[in-house]
Amino acid sequence: MQISFAPLEGITGWLYRSVHHAMFPGLHTYYTPFWAPTADSPLSGRGLADVLPDHNQGVPLVPQLLTNRAEDFIAAAKALQDLGYQEVNLNLGCPSGTVTAKRKGSGFLSLPEHLDQFFAEVFSGLDLRVSVKTRLGLHSPEEWPGLLEIFNRYPIAELTIHPRIRTDFYREALRMESFRYAVSHTDLPLCFNGDLTSPLQYHAFSQDFPAIQHVMIGRGLVANPALAREIQGGPPLTKEELMEFHARLLEGYASVLSGDRPVLGKMKELWFYWSHLFPAPEKPLKAMRKARTLSDYTSAVQGLFRDQDLLPGAHFSPF
Ligand SMILES: Cc1cc2nc3c(=O)[nH]c(=O)nc-3n(C[C@H](O)[C@H](O)[C@H](O)COP(=O)(O)O)c2cc1C
Known part of the structure; x- marks a missing residue:
């Protein structure tokens, strides 16, 4: 089984x-958090910095794009190909209101005819692997069979399914029956993503779906960076x-x-996940959250590491 790091905007950047x-x-594989290309700017700023070969030496990387305009996707994908990338991933999962309002991410799933046309243009305009990361639909899992039919018309290099609809965000129960439906209704290579946060959950999944050869893990790997090992x-x-x-991330x-x-912002976000590994993280976590300087932050972290050991078997729980 191949295990990859799911993209997490704000967390899994190049550093x-x-x-x-x-x-x-x-x-x-590592997937970059999404970059939203525009007509004027296929690849620039933060998006470009994130994929520069110098920043990613030796890291197996697939860049992810978020758009509903085929010409913008094609222009950005060509710029990525020029940098040496052989695969680009399309984000059809983002549930954020600002994204779905523009009919991008999972919002794009509500425009099936437009999506079909998008793929027709993308696959005739590009000669690199295009993979897709998707939810089951915007409002209802009943959208899923129709969406899968569209995906089935194109040579998608790999279809990663996060089996939730947009309104489930990242917390509601996974809709495994829809994932099972995909397993028996497509020949596209499938990758599964969702709530694999411990070896136990992973092994249960791989027993249930022995044909699946690739999983993407996000929050579980952020909480426990050794989870795949x-x-x-x-x-x-x-x-x-x-x-x-x-220490290496902080430095x-x-x-x-x-x-x-900005450094404190990055580190505090990580502690939202790492705190699950400790028996009594509340007090030091509060001190970290209050810290306005790196030295206050560092003493709170040192206190936690000094006073507490990792809980054996601890893992992130989305619930
Ligand atoms: C803070 C945060 C940022 C995310 N950013 C992205 C993103 O840029 N692109 C994407 O496809 N998914 C993004 N996701 C979704 C994750 O890649 C993944 O699908 C989700 O966390 C479920 O997988 P998990 O249960 O293994 O974490 C994000 C999720 C979170 C919580």
């Missing part, structure tokens, strides 16, 4: 990926590894971001 890959090698039978994450991972962000505030 995070390079530190993760250096310390916890073995993932099949554990799943593959390796040793569990140690506190020393988490301390080193934390990295401090060297590329200016001022304490």
Whole structure:
């Protein structure tokens, strides 16, 4: 089974990926958080920085794009191809209101005819692998069979399914019956994504779906950066590894971001996930959240690492 790192906007940018890959090698692919190309700007700014080969040395990477305009997708994909990428992923899953209001991400799923036309143009205009990461629909899982029929018309390199509809966001129960429907109604290579946060959940999934050869894991891997190693039978994450991972990320962000505030923002977001690994994280977490300077933040983190050990078997829970 191949295990990949799902894209998480704000978290799994190039710096995070390079530190993760250096310390916890073995993932099949990392997907970039989405870049939304426009006609004027197919690839620039943060999107370009995230995919620059210099920033991603040795990291197996697939860039992700968010758009509903075929010409913008094609222009950005060509720019990525010029940088050496052989696959580009289309985001049809983002549930955020600002994105769906523009009929992008999972909002694009509500325009099946437009989506069909989009794929027709994209697949005639490009000669690189185009993969798709999708939800089951915008408002209802009843949209799913029709959407799958559209996907089936095109040579999509791989279809990653997050079996929720838009209004489920990331918390409602997975709709596994719709994933099962896809397994028996498509010949496209499938990848599964959703709530695989522990080896137990992973093994239950792979028993239920022995034909699936690829899974994408997001929050579970952010909470426990060694999750894929554990799943593959390796040793569990140690506190020393988490301390080193934390230190390398902190140092990295401090060297590329200016001022304490953006660095603190990045680190605090990670603690939302890492805190699940500790028995009593509330107090130090509160001190971290209150910290306005890197030195206050660092003393709160040091206190946590000094006073608490990792909970054996702890993992992120979305519920
Ligand atoms: C903070 C956050 C940011 C995300 N950003 C993206 C993104 O840029 N592109 C994308 O396809 N999915 C994005 N996702 C969705 C994840 O890739 C993944 O589908 C979701 O977290 C479910 O998988 P998991 O249960 O393994 O975390 C994001 C999710 C979260 C929580």
